[in-house]
Amino acid sequence: MIKLFEEEIKDQGRRSSKGNQLKFERNGNWFKTDYLGYEGLVEYTVSKLLAFSNLEKIEYVDYELEQIEYNGNIFNGCKSKDFTEGWSLITLERLFKSTYGTGLNEIIYSIPDYSDRLRIFVEQVERATGLKDFGKYMSKMLTIDALFLNEDRHTHNIAVMTNNKGEFKLAPIFDNGAGLMSDTMMEYPLSKDVLLIVDKVKAKTFCDDFSEQVDIADIYNDDVKVRVIELIMQMRRKYEYLFSKTK
Numbered sequence: 001m002i003k004l005f006e007e008e009i010k011d012q013g014r015r016s017s018k019g020n021q022l023k024f025e026r027n028g029n030w031f032k033t034d035y036l037g038y039e040g041l042v043e044y045t046v047s048k049l050l051a052f053s054n055l056e057k058i059e060y061v062d063y064e065l066e067q068i069e070y071n072g073n074i075f076n077g078c079k080s081k082d083f084t085e086g087w088s089l090i091t092l093e094r095l096f097k098s099t100y101g102t103g104l105n106e107i108i109y110s111i112p113d114y115s116d117r118l119r120i121f122v123e124q125v126e127r128a129t130g131l132k133d134f135g136k137y138m139s140k141m142l143t144i145d146a147l148f149l150n151e152d153r154h155t156h157n158i159a160v161m162t163n164n165k166g167e168f169k170l171a172p173i174f175d176n177g178a179g180l181m182s183d184t185m186m187e188y189p190l191s192k193d194v195l196l197i198v199d200k201v202k203a204k205t206f207c208d209d210f211s212e213q214v215d216i217a218d219i220y221n222d223d224v225k226v227r228v229i230e231l232i233m234q235m236r237r238k239y240e241y242l243f244s245k246t247k
Helices: 039-050 092-100 104-109 114-129 134-147 194-200 211-215 222-238
Strands: 002-004 023-026 029-033 063-070 073-081 088-091 159-162 168-170
Touching: 002 023, 029 039, 029 063, 039 063, 039 073, 088 092, 092 104, 092 114, 092 159, 104 114, 114 134, 194 222
Parallel strands: 002 063
Antiparallel strands: 023 029, 029 073, 063 073, 088 159, 159 168
16 A cells, blocks of 8 residues: 655646546555445456567566555555656646647547548558557557557547657557446446346457456445456457467
8 A cells, every 4th residue: 555645636727527546656656545336347357468469578567556645635546657768648638738729539420431431540640659650559558458448549539649849659559447347336336237238338448368367356345346357258259259369
């Protein structure tokens, strides 16, 4: 457990459609509290499973579980290392508003044909940043979102990194906490059968055997851990073709 203070609260300008978690920074480590359910457990689980994928370690953020004491209250949550290394993180929404005066979200949703949205989205980002592999990056992110049922991916929490020379580079994939039906407060109560409500989630994401990893997450109740296990197994069956039989 770690005790954190008000002066350590950070706001990186990223918004969630479900509200914002408390975020803190201390000595090169970031801490996030759970907000609507078990977001920290999802961040941890997703990052540990991505270690079994063909992604390089620098392509995603690794999370550990943490209990956080703040203002006399104890929160479950997670922590991660600061990956910016002197660069700044900027959301695509903020980048486009500051560069063109129009938000990227507004540009995308003005396009009626769904099949054109991702293509134009990628083209606009590559034009604004000079990044040539952004399409591949988005393919990986959307695969991860589909497998782990992350329904909260949007232009306010997709980001790139920039420096004081105006250069850009890809950020590691992060912010997966809205996946795996973690919102038990409003959308997906633990009392509901996950197999009956899984189709409610707008899927977007990827995975491997994770039971051993979740078993050590003893700061969460058994009913929460059982739900995460059931959802991972269900999505693995749905996306069986994504898994190497030799891995």
